[in-house]
Amino acid sequence: MNALDIGLRASLMVLIALAASAALRRRSAALRHWVLAAGIVSAAAVAPLGIALPSWDLPAAPKASEAPIARIVVSQQPAPDDAVPAARAATPPVAAPGLPVESIVNGLWAAGFAVSVFVMLASLRRLSRVTNGATPLKDRRWTALAEKLSIELDVRRNVALLQTGLPATLGTWGWRRPCVLLPAGCEQWSTERIRVVLGHELAHIRRADWVMQISADLVRAVFWYNPLFWIAGAQLRRSSEEACDNAVLDAGVPATDYATHLLDIARTCRPTPALAALVPMARRSTLEWRIAAMLNDTLARTRPTRRTLALVFAVIVGGAFIVAALASGGAG
Numbered sequence: 001m002n003a004l005d006i007g008l009r010a011s012l013m014v015l016i017a018l019a020a021s022a023a024l025r026r027r028s029a030a031l032r033h034w035v036l037a038a039g040i041v042s043a044a045a046v047a048p049l050g051i052a053l054p055s056w057d058l059p060a061a062p063k064a065s066e067a068p069i070a071r072i073v074v075s076q077q078p079a080p081d082d083a084v085p086a087a088r089a090a091t092p093p094v095a096a097p098g099l100p101v102e103s104i105v106n107g108l109w110a111a112g113f114a115v116s117v118f119v120m121l122a123s124l125r126r127l128s129r130v131t132n133g134a135t136p137l138k139d140r141r142w143t144a145l146a147e148k149l150s151i152e153l154d155v156r157r158n159v160a161l162l163q164t165g166l167p168a169t170l171g172t173w174g175w176r177r178p179c180v181l182l183p184a185g186c187e188q189w190s191t192e193r194i195r196v197v198l199g200h201e202l203a204h205i206r207r208a209d210w211v212m213q214i215s216a217d218l219v220r221a222v223f224w225y226n227p228l229f230w231i232a233g234a235q236l237r238r239s240s241e242e243a244c245d246n247a248v249l250d251a252g253v254p255a256t257d258y259a260t261h262l263l264d265i266a267r268t269c270r271p272t273p274a275l276a277a278l279v280p281m282a283r284r285s286t287l288e289w290r291i292a293a294m295l296n297d298t299l300a301r302t303r304p305t306r307r308t309l310a311l312v313f314a315v316i317v318g319g320a321f322i323v324a325a326l327a328s329g330g331a332g
Helices: 003-023 029-052 083-090 101-132 140-152 191-207 209-222 227-250 255-268 284-294 306-325
Strands: 160-163 171-173 179-182
Touching: 003 029, 003 227, 003 306, 029 209, 029 227, 029 306, 101 179, 101 209, 140 160, 140 191, 171 191, 179 191, 191 209, 191 227, 191 255, 209 227, 227 255, 227 284, 255 284
Parallel strands: 160 179
Antiparallel strands: 171 179
C-alpha cells in the first residue's frame, strides 16, 4: 500500500462521513458530530489496518495479454553477419534518468506536515503558558453554578475555572485535567450569563470535544494537501458548537436570551490565532448559522442514545476495515 493508495482510501472514508453528515442535517448536531469524528478516525486507521489485515482480492477480468491467442510458428534462421551491427545501431539509446518526482513529492508533503505540526505545538505551548499564568476563580456564583451544572450534565472530571489577564480569552481545553479559561472582568457578569457560559463549556468537556478537535487537527496535518480533511475539520467544529448550544437550550435557557448573550460575548471575546488549540465559545464567523440553528424549532436537539452512537461508529469503522482490506487494482 503506497502513499497514493493510502490517500485515496482515507479520502473515501472522509467523503463517506461528510455525505452521511449532510444526509443527517435534520438530526441532532451531536449525531452529526459523532459521524464526522468516526469518519476522521477511520481515515487515520486506514494505513495501519491495511498493513495488519489480509488483503481481499476482487475478481477481475483477464488482461488482454492473458487472452488465448493462436500460436504462430516462425522459422528461426540465423541472421546474416552484416545485419547484426545494423540491428545494434538501430537500438535506441537508454534515456537518462529524469527528475526524482517521487522525492520532490515526498519532500513537499514532509514540509507541509512539519509546518502543520509546528503550528499546533506552538499554539499548545502558548495555551499552556496562558493557563499557567491564570489564577483560580474564587467567585461563589461561578463555583456554585459549576458544581450544579457538572451534576446536571454528568461531568465526572474536576474542572478548573481559571481567570486570565486577557480580556478576549474564553474557552476550554485539556483532557485529564480540563479547564475553562475565563476573561478578565468575568466576575462582573450576570448570573444568567454565567450559567450560559458554564453550560456551554461544561458540555464541551463532557463530550471530550477538545480531544477530538486536536485529533482531527493532527489527521489533517498528515493529509494537509487534501481539502476534504479541511472541510471535515470545519464541519466537526461546527457540529460540536451546535451540540453544546443544544445542551444549554435543553437546560432551560430561552433561545432568544442565549442568542443575545452569544452575540455580546462574540463582540468582546474573540479567539486569536495564537490560541488555535483552544475550543472557544464564540467565533464571529460561525454566529449566523449557530443563531439560526438555535432559533429553528424544527431541528432535533435531543442527544442520541449510546446504542445509536455505538451503531454508527461500528458501521463507519466496519467500512474502514473493508476499504483497508481490499487489494488495490495495481497489486499483484
